[in-house]
Amino acid sequence: MTTILDTTTGQPATGTTPPGVRRPRIRLRAEPGRSRHSTRTKALVISGLVLFTVYSLAPVWWLIVAATKSRGELYTSNGLWFTDINLWNNLKDLFTYQDGIFLRWMGNTLFYGVVGTAGMTLVCVACGYGLAMYEFRGRGFLMGCIIGSFLVPGALLTIPSFLLFTDLGMVDTATAMIVPSFFNAFSVYLAKVYAEGAIPPELLEAARIDGAGEYRIFFQIGARLMSTGAATIFLLGFVGMWNSFFGPLVFLRSSEKWTVMLGLYSWLKVKTDSSVDLVSLVVVGSIISLIPMVILMLSMQRYWRTGVTLGSLK
Amino acid sequence: MNRKQGRVAAATAAALSVVLAGCSSGNNTAAGSDGPVTIEMWGWGETQYTQPIVDKFNSTHTDIKLKYVKQADDTSTAANVRNAVAAGKGVPCLVQNWGGAEVPSLAAEGLLADVTEYVEPYVEKGVFNKAAPAGAQAGGKYYGVPSGSQPSFMLINRAVYDKYGVDVPKTWDDVITAGKTLKKHGVYVMNMAGEDPSTLVGLVQQAGGSWYGIDGDSWKVDFLSPESLKAADVVQQLVDNDLVANQTYMDKPALIKYFDSGKMVSLVTQVWQLGAYEIDYKKSLGDWQAIDLPQFSDATQFTTMAHGAAELIPKGCEHLKEAVEASVWKMTSKDAINASYNSQTKSYSWPGAIPDPSPWVDSAVPSKLFGTHKSETKEVILKSVKAGRDSWVVGPNYTGVFAELQDQWAQVAAKKITVREALEHMQKFTVDDLKSKNINVES
């Protein structure tokens, strides 16, 4: 499969691809094939997609409606339609609660997410590149370690990791969130298969003949060819960091350092054992917390248009 | 051992971690030996309501400073304390008692510090009420500071009771009779959440029973005592006749809506919940009435359950004396109780540890919930405080036993097994579990 991959993955496709065309270079041949889609097939395709989209999005509708309600209405009115529009008050409450701690959580998460994921992408792409492009002793063993680590239940590592972090003086520091996230086995696996798909060995060979050093080849050729894959790794990593909850719960102490998900969780749990009830804040906070993700996804769209990205996975 | 293991691991790790050397910042904020001692306090209460108490303490004390570190919730507090004690570093000195955990089982797990010598003088001085100290003890020693208990009473939707001409219940038999009448109108007399066996536990406590007892150097386990069976009988009748709803506490919107709807009309409650009912109820506001906790029909004197809890002091805390002092201040001083005022519910944290909580009762009664019955509430609360008894002894494996009980209780609530079958199972489970842990138990 890797042999038939388009190797010009580095660049996004030209912006104005007419609808109904798979790829510019085969425009003439593809079009007659496409046009054979009967209207019935087309209608079926679209209604199928609409059905799946409704399934995906309908649950979010409740969240949006709930965000506009006051606490009393939230519990007693119909959840699927608006009653009193209390959105501004909810937003104001959200951003002023406890001196605006929610913004602080958003900031923390962004910081941990960007720094942690950027570092992770660099470390893991380099590692995947090394594993894919070079033959060396122990390579199979290292690959085995990576695959094997997928199988380890996280529950097993919690307490030992805590003891380790304590001895390293990392508990309750940003380091505990950022540094361990650099070493993501799944990302290495992805990077390896990307590298195999995106970098023709002949290209490296040619560069070597030109006298380029191995590190220079990586930064000037390898990294560039892998940029789409790296972007995907970054995206998946960032989604993971943004949603991370268990790590912060165990390794962070003071609420000023929490991530947004941990904060929302604590607000959600407040109600079960006290008279305070912050569910309306949780609902609004959930929506606000999605904004950075949506922005990221939108900005990643152009990388996906090239078609290859995750396609080379095997 | 954990400690040593961690060190070995760190040594191996250190060899590998050159690359990280710059990252792990040393944050050994060693406290000066002659400055004030800082007591770190963990809990999951919202900072805005806890901080005023901390501030009040810090402004009235010079040699001890309190620092509040908020945790996400009770389960994460439990996990974090276990981790910190295992690591032996960064151990807090005061920890809020989390749900389902009792001092004896935590002490047996090796999580708590023995603070008997510091707590006993306060107990002798009489700063606590009589029922409070038992909840902080295990095997005759103190492992925390008594925080007492909340007075229990019953809340009924009087409007619905009156509508169907049902008498206000005085005994549990009355509750069952009322339930049978109400059922004809599609109304449940009580709610028993499938995840929460507290109805059963509360009844056993009210009957004066206990599932554990100590006999010399051995535990005596008795889930089938007369008191326990008496409680079981009440629960069984409620379940068998379909008199109770099974709304979970996790689905709060559904629960509130349900309670508010008038379809469930009585619940055993405690002071702290009143404020939330006041805020959340709409339709039934003003219909409720606080009444004395129903009694067993053969009871000789009016009794409520008052099993106390404690603020925990974990093993590894470096300032036991100061921790106890700060905690006792929190539980018993007028300053601390006054500082606990919650502006949203307009009430104070219930001072469950002190002999006379009457100065704070008025604020505990919300203004709209009870309508015309408001004035009676204060009497009901104070009567419950006076009648509080604590016969409840907790064993060293209660954490696991409680989890098992929850599972059994769920089967009972779903009518899959009887209460007696659940108790028989618990008897065997508890004894076997103690034996497997090499703890002495009489069979």
Add this chain to the structure above:
Amino acid sequence: MALKGASFTVPFFLGFALFTVTPMVMALKQSLYKAQSSGLGFGGKTIQFVGLDNFVQGLQDIRFWSAMGRVALFAAIAIPLIQLASVGLALLLDAASQRLADRFRLLLLVPFMIPGIVAILIWIYLYSPVVGPLTPFFRLFGIEADFYSGSMIWISIGNLMAWSSIGFNMLIVYAALRAVPPEIYDSARIDGASEWRIAWSIKVPLVRRSLVLTSVLSIIGTLQIFSDPMLFRSMTPETVTRDFTPIMAIYDWAFSQGEFNYAAALSIILALVVGTASALFYRLTNKAPTS
């Protein structure tokens, strides 16, 4: 050159050794010990080396293994269904025009972006028989659906899993489809094959490798399922017991009972089972994970 090549992997494997292997070794060691009390149980615990006792106990732990069986059965039914839906969705997307596909793809990925905690908040509401909209919705069709009842529990969990994972699986399969040069289909079209036939006979076999990957990830994820059943625990505690799934049992031992040694042994057993299941699946689909 090989040495320089290997040096690319050094930063990762240093960190991996520190943050994954070290804790693993510590856990492995802990699984060989046991904490014992004495007397009334308050005198502190002594920790003894017990060899493989915890593993022997774990292999005979009926509740742990029935949890395993329960989840394995669920995985055997749910994973193929979810994979099927993901492939179907990817094929639909592939059949649509590029611009339409781009729009829909983003919308279909929304559940993947929703954090687990928020998803739980949403579904607690939707499933609620009292305030949620789904029960009355199904009643319109004469179906009495109580999503929290014991008989519905796996359907409810499966739906939640499907909702949050179909988008991601679809993304991988769709990307694989896009990587296939369209020329391959053209000859089939000239031969007069229908679009349906092309989809099943040509497209699906071409994305088989991607399917193997998403399936294995699903197997690993499902056998370690934890937060979804936890959501339902409070709703139907009589069905979802504290040891309903293997990970729930492990958490219960480690964090509510403080028996970390035994929990460590159970985790290792679980890892072995998950590993065996994944390896078997690879063997069956005739594709080795390492290359």
